Amino acid sequence: MIRFDKVGKRFGDVTVLRELDFHVERGERVTLIGPSGSGKTTILRLLxxxxxxxSGTIHVDGQCLSHMxxxxxxxxxxxxxxxxxxKKIGMVFQQxxxxxxxxxxxxxxxxxxRALGVPREQAEEKARELLKMVDLAGKAHAHPSQLSGGQQQRVAIARALAMEPEVLLLDEVTSALDPELVSGVQNLLRDIAHQGNLTLLCVTHEMNFARDISHRVLMFDQGQIVEEGSPEQIFTEPAQQRTRDFLQAVLNA
Amino acid sequence: MITINPCSAELPGVLGETMPFLCDGTLITLQSAIGGSVLAIALPVGLMATSRHRGVRAVARVYMEFFRGTSVLVQLFWLFYAMPLLTGFQLDKIFAGVLALGLNLGAYGSEVVRGAVRAVPRGQREAAVALNFSPFQRMRYVVLPQAFVEMVPPMNNLLIELLKATSLLSAITVADLAYEGRLLVNSGSDQLIVFALLLAIYFLLSYLITLLMRFVERRAARMVGRERPRRRAARAAEAAR
Incomplete structure (x- = not known):
């Protein structure tokens, strides 16, 4: 579904990704972990x-993203x-x-x-279903500023799903939330992950959440994958010292 | 109820002899100000100044710098007196006036538009990209409605500037308020009274603009949820629960 071939990304003199190769199967749920600045978010933003x-190329469902x-x-x-x-990709942002x-x-x-040309009535019907799913059925006519952070993020998730993407990108979606609001959003995403056949790419610092939803975990450092494996393997017996250090730091925080 | 027509020649004393002329002048002043060209120029040029294409930005930049950097009066002389000598084409004086004011204040206006558009948080555009809006749709449905709120207060200033700058049109013999005032004084009306009336009328007009723009600002702020229109209703609903 997603294929990175020797992808490099530089911002000025700063190299964020170097010669990155990886792929994600259709329906697979992959979590990217690693210290900040290791290029995880950049991967989502490139997608x-x-x-x-x-340099390099990215393909989504056989189509090249950067060239034609x-x-x-x-x-x-x-x-x-x-x-x-x-059209195939949706994204939920930290903010x-x-x-x-x-x-x-x-x-x-x-x-x-506007973008897909769905008749408004049909779009609204769908939106109400989605709002019910994210448990905000009563808030259809509320203004975003009247909602809590957790509620806003749930609306943002509904908004991304309304476009019926095949791939959903989650960029630290609970990082900006007050601690007591985190679990609501995570539970919602767990449900979405487990009932749908969405391909999910998730950047997070919440290791329990990563363990729950992903088939595979990629550990990043300095723009490269240092280790990858199943959540069980990465979180219980990481092979690399770098991964052990990182997990130690995150879990003891 | 007695209604008094402020433009009537029946008014007592100096008022009766001056107000009819000042009213004519006021109409011309309003006409020149409402030419509308400031906003018509400011929006497209301001948007051009935020374009991704360097060439488009450069054109907007040159326009803005040139018309901001030269005097309105001189621009007026060029449009009305010098251009006919060069091209043989004589503009109507009010039209020349509206055009010069529009070009000059439009340059300031484009700066306002550019600043407001740039001030919309980057995340808003990115969300619009992620939702697959086209570049035009991003601007039309996401960026501009949010930028608009930021534009209103500086545009208020600009419209008042515009109103006052119309007095420059008397230099190309447009019979605006300032021009009529000077005529009256030259023909023997009491200077103090005429000049006081001029002050009062200009002030009234600009205050009207401010009132109008405040109304627009409140509406716009409500649209982006800066003020909550149904706050009271929402609180009532909350309490009822």
């Missing part, structure tokens, strides 16, 4: 086309190509990023209506 690769064919040549992707590949100029319902329906 969402918020950043462009410096024109005649026999590979040329950088134009906006039309990008919109085509983005929720709900649109403050729209109410909750509108936040969820606006993109399906």
């Amino acid at each position: 969402m086309t918020l950043e462009r690769v410096t 064919r024109r005649g026999d040549r590979q040329v950088p992707a134009d906006e039309r190509h990008l919109r085509q590949v983005r 929720f990023n709900l649109f403050p100029n729209m109410n909750v319902l509108r936040n969820i329906t606006e993109a399906p209506v």
Whole structure:
């Protein structure tokens, strides 16, 4: 479903990813862990086309993200190509990023209506179902600023799912939440992970959450994968010293 | 109930002899101010200044710097007196006036638009990308509605600036409020009274603009949830639960 080939990413002089190869199967749930600055979030941002690769290629469902064919040549992707590949991908952000100029319902329906051309009534029906699923059925007409952080993040999850993505990217989705709101969002994501066939790519510092939802865990450091394996293996008997150090630091925090 | 027409020549004393002329002038002043060109220019140029394409940004930049950096009066002389000499095409004086004011204050306006658009948090655009909006849709449905709130207060200043700058049009013999005032004084009306009336009328007009813009600002703030329109209703609902 997702394939990184020798992907490099530099911001100015800073190399964030180097020669990164990995792939994710359809329906697979993968968690990226590692110290901050190790390039995890950059991977999600590259997939969402918020950043462009410096070198290498990324394929999603066989389609290249960064380039397209024109005649026999590979040329950088134009906006039309990008919109085509983005259709398959959804993202939930650390800071929720709900649109403050729209109410909750509108936040969820606006993109399906505008970007996919779904009739508004149909989009609203779907949105109400999603709101029920995230346990906010009564908040359709509330304004984002009237919601708690946890509620806002649940709306953001509903909003991403309304686009019916095949791949969902979760970028530290509970990091900005007050501690008592974290479990609500995590439980929701657990349910979504276990009932759907979404391909999930998740960056998190919550190791219990990572253990619960993922098939596979990738440990990153300095833009490279230092270790990968099942959650059981990574969390109980990590092979690399770097992983042990990291887990020790996180779990004792 | 007695209604008094403030423009009537029947008014007692100096008022009766001056107000009809000042009212004519006020109309012309309003006409020149409501030419609308400031906003019409500010929005597109301001957006151009935030473009991804360097060439587009450069065009906007050159326009903004040029018209901000030269005097309105000189621009007015160019449009009205110098351009006909160069091109043989004579503009109507009010039109030339509206155009010069629009180009000049529009340059400031584009700076306001640019600043407001840039001030929308990056996460908002990124969320819009992630939801697969097209670049136009991102601007239209996500960025501009949020930027608009930021634009209103500085635009209020600008519109008042514009109103006052219309007095420069008297330099190309547009019969605006300031021009009528000077005519009256030259033809023997009491200077103090005429100039006091001028002050009062300009102030009234700009205060009207402020009132209007405050209304717009409140509406806009409500749209992005800075103020909660149904706060009281929401609290009542909360209490009822």
